[in-house]
Amino acid sequence: MxxxxxxxxxxxxxxxxxxxxxxxxxxxxxxxxxxxxxxxxxxxxxxxxxxxxxxxxxxxxxxxxxxxxxxxxxxxxxxxxxxxxxxxxxxxxxxxxxxxxxxxxxxxxxxxxxxxxxxxxxxxxxxxxxxxxxxxxxxxxxxxxxxxxxxxxxxxxxxxxxxxxxxxxxxxxxSRMGVPDVNPAGYEFVPGRAVTLREGTDVTIIATGTVVSRALDAADDLALAGISARVLSMPTIKPIDTDAIVAAARETGAIVTVEEALTSGGLGGAVAETVVRHHPVPMRFVGVPDAFAPTGSTSWLFDHFGISAAGIDAAVRDVLDR
Amino acid sequence: MTTAPAPVTVSASAPVAGLVPATGGGLPVGRIGADAGRDAVIAHLREGARLIRRSDIQMVHAAGLGHIGGEFSITDVLATLYLHVMKVSPDQVADPERDRLILSKGHAAGALYTTLAAAGFIPPDQLATFMQPMSMLNGHPDRKKIAAVEANTGPLGHGLPIAVGTAIAAKLDGSPRRTFVLLGDGELQEGSNWEAMMTASQYGLANLTAVVDRNRLQQGARVVDTNDLEPLADKLRAFGWEVVEVDGHDHGALLDVFAAVPAASGKPTFVIAHTFKGYPISFMRDNVAWHHKVPSAEQVALALAELETS
Incomplete structure (x- = not known):
């Protein structure tokens, strides 16, 4: 990217x-x-x-x-x-x-x-x-x-x-990089369960850890363009929440994963395996591609790899071809 | 010791040729307490080790797999620990205050299983399942399958760090329980051992005893021709350990060594147990070919005959 x-x-x-x-x-x-x-x-x-x-x-x-x-x-x-x-x-x-x-x-x-x-x-x-x-x-x-x-x-x-x-x-x-609070008041962590932070019907953005706030920002931007994005936070990578992923595939028809990690094998890989097995839909993967990252500040690297609201926005438009 | 001297069961009719299904024959021999007197304890350990070796070689032959050479080199150490020295009980296998033994050279699982059977921790009949599909007796020990196994080992260099952890836990608890860890000499080529040795010294783990099976042979060649350890005792002392050298096949000498820990110096103790791979079998002893060679029926018969007089 x-x-x-x-x-x-x-x-x-x-x-x-x-x-x-x-x-x-x-x-x-x-x-x-x-x-x-x-x-x-x-x-x-x-x-x-x-x-x-x-x-x-x-x-x-x-x-x-x-x-x-x-x-x-x-x-x-x-x-x-x-x-x-x-x-x-x-x-x-x-x-x-x-x-x-x-x-x-x-x-x-x-x-x-x-x-x-x-x-x-x-x-x-x-x-x-x-x-x-x-x-x-x-x-x-x-x-x-x-x-x-x-x-x-x-x-x-x-x-x-x-x-x-x-x-x-x-x-x-x-994580050590600064993150805002993303979970609602009264939130209770349940192992193996995704958290629906925003409802949506056109696409689902599934994010984990430090990048969840960026997924929410992207969903805000997409709403202005008339695209309704569901945002799932996935705090447990294993065991992955199969039900939430399959529901997202069935109900929104497209998925974009976002992670501060290699896209192969991590969250993206886990979601893709689940989607292919149960309900295939188009996907895009935001994160680090198959490469060692260059040197730079964390925020610069996030932008470099498009792990940002703008990058997620672009991935959503790409998977929806809009 | 809580266990009274147990009668030694000597198998009367030994299978000496052809099929040898009775891998557990003669076991268990049970544990023996200190009140039996030193001579009786030594006699018990000698007979226990003999019967453990008998079971082990038949078990490996039946499985068609195993590491008989390195199992025979540690049989006397294992027998001494499990049949007498360690505070363990088959009736209370999960007792938090039990002594721990971690078999870091996990490929010698056959010696551990047969020793555990001899001490009453697993039924002797179970030895016939060694390495069979779905067996509890994996080629390397699995604590999830055998309650008396303290750590899953197999990849070398794992046992000593784990033993340091169990020893620190005992120290935190103010408990007198002891940890023993048994390593191969070739295994000391793994760097994680030396990391753990420094930690054991730093934390003053006098409750930790490491025994290295100094049979001088590793899988492919002599240790000296591969990545030599000498001067081993000096190295271990330099890492902050008490070092004791002993004939690893002499039960009386082993009893004396284990009776001397924890050391008064407050240091952990490293026992260099001088052994022979394949001991005491004439055609196996000190022969690198017997790392994981499986004995034929004829070789089993020869070995059993030699064990009658060992």
């Missing part, structure tokens, strides 16, 4: 770093349950867990820069009856320790929570080594692993509370 002009700034919206909700929720969980511990790879600061470490010094286990060890230690802590939240930059957690995630977490069915911090292109300027645009694709195919991508602070907190209650391996993608 060619570079597109940055979308105009929307009305003054407060933007939140979801790591703040992450850190506050872990403190809340640890205060309520002595089994809750954290494992980091010298990532206390980048996970915003400094205060957690002050309040629960024995329960913040820092293995140093050693990701395989980190996930294995988490599995052992789970064996010992703890509820470990393994907290590290998503690029290193998911790539360096992928076999430990497969074997020690998922295949072993250990009660371990893997928290991928600053995923996607949050470390835009640092280059492709530090981008985590592959994580959704390679974690989604691992059996017995729940994959959650919260869109805002409320959803982040609720997903973590659910993960702590749930017995089994869970991956939670925790």
């Amino acid at each position: 060619t570079a597109l002009t940055a979308s105009a700034p929307r009305a003054e919206r407060a933007l939140h770093d979801c790591r703040d909700a992450y850190a506050a929720t872990l403190i809340e969980l640890a205060a309520a349950d002595p089994r809750v511990v954290v494992v980091v790879n010298d990532s206390t600061g980048s996970s915003k867990l400094g205060e957690f470490g002050k309040q629960f010094p024995d329960r913040l286990i820092n293995v140093g820069i050693a990701e395989q060890d980190m996930v294995g230690v988490g599995a052992g802590l789970a064996n010992g009856g703890k509820i470990p939240f393994v907290s590290a930059a998503s690029c290193f957690l998911t790539a360096r320790a992928l076999e430990q995630i497969k074997v020690d977490a998922a295949y072993s069915n250990n009660n371990i929570k893997l928290c991928g911090m600053s995923p996607g292109m949050a470390y835009g300027e640092l280059g492709a080594t530090h981008h985590s645009i592959e994580d959704l694709a390679w974690l989604r195919v691992i059996p017995n692993l729940t994959v959650i991508v919260p869109a805002d602070p409320v959803e982040t907190a609720q997903a973590l509370r659910w993960a702590a209650e749930h017995t089994g391996p869970v991956f939670v993608r925790v």
Whole structure:
């Protein structure tokens, strides 16, 4: 996709770093349950867990820069009856320790929570080594692993509370780039369930995580052009909400997926598999194409790849041929 | 120890040729407590290891698959731990205060299964299903299928980090429970072990004992000809561990080593168990070909005959 002009700034919206909700929720969980511990790879600061470490010094286990060890230690802590939240930059957690995630977490069915911090292109300027645009694709195919991508602070907190209650391996993608609140007041996260944030009849935009607000912005713009777009937020990539996707295909006839990740294998891949199996309709995929992203700020990279209201708008018009 | 000395069941009529279906014959031998006296414990372990090897080689032959060489090198360590040293009980397999053993060299699953059968954790009849379709006894151990298995292993370099985690959990709980982890020597070529060794030292995990099966052979060649580990003891000490070297086939020596942990220094203990792949079978011993070679019926008969006098 060619570079597109940055979308105009929307009305003054407060933007939140979801790591703040992450850190506050872990403190809340640890205060309520002595089994809750954290494992980091010298990532206390980048996970915003400094205060957690002050309040629960024995329960913040820092293995140093050693990701395989980190996930294995988490599995052992789970064996010992703890509820470990393994907290590290998503690029290193998911790539360096992928076999430990497969074997020690998922295949072993250990009660371990893997928290991928600053995923996607949050470390835009640092280059492709530090981008985590592959994580959704390679974690989604691992059996017995729940994959959650919260869109805002409320959803982040609720997903973590659910993960702590749930017995089994869970991956939670925790963004650092500023996001507005997108879920309505009184929202309750339900694992495996999509959230209909806007009704529509001509097309469905399915978005996950940091890009949900951009999908809503695109739907606003499309409405001005007479195009009625449904917007689904998909906080759980696995298990995917098949019913919501099939209903969207049947009722709106076209789907555009949006994600801060490679479009192959992640949300786009998961939705496409579901659509082809149950109710084929035309689709378009907004995200990072089959390429390593260049260096640039996160917002510049979003615009570069058309992960913006304007880019989503264009993808919708393309799939509708309007 | 909670278990009273159990009578040793010696299989009377050993299958010595042709089909050998009775893989569980002679098992279980049960656990033995310290009150039996040292000589009785050693005799029990020696006989237990003999019967475990008898079952294992028949099981591998029946399955047509397995890693008999590296299983025979760790049989004496496993027997010593499961039949006597560890605080574990088949009646309370999920007891949070149980000692843990993590078999990091998961390809030696056959030795673990036969030892668990000998100790009463799985029914001996189940050994006949080893590696059969839908068996609970995978080629590498699966904790979801066998309750006494602590960790799913197979890819090398996973067990020691997991053991560090179980040891930290015990320390957080203020519990005296111990963790043992059994590794291959070739396995130490995996870098994750050295990550975990540093963590164990940093956290002062005196409750953690790692045993390396120093049989000097890996899948394809001698370790020394592949990616040499020496000076191994010096390396382990440099990583902050107490290091003890022992004859890994001497039950009495193994008892002494395990009785000395946790070390007074507060460091984790690394036991270099000097062993022979294929021990004690004359045609297998120290022979790299027996990494995953499957014995023929004739070889099984020869091995069983040798085990009668071992």
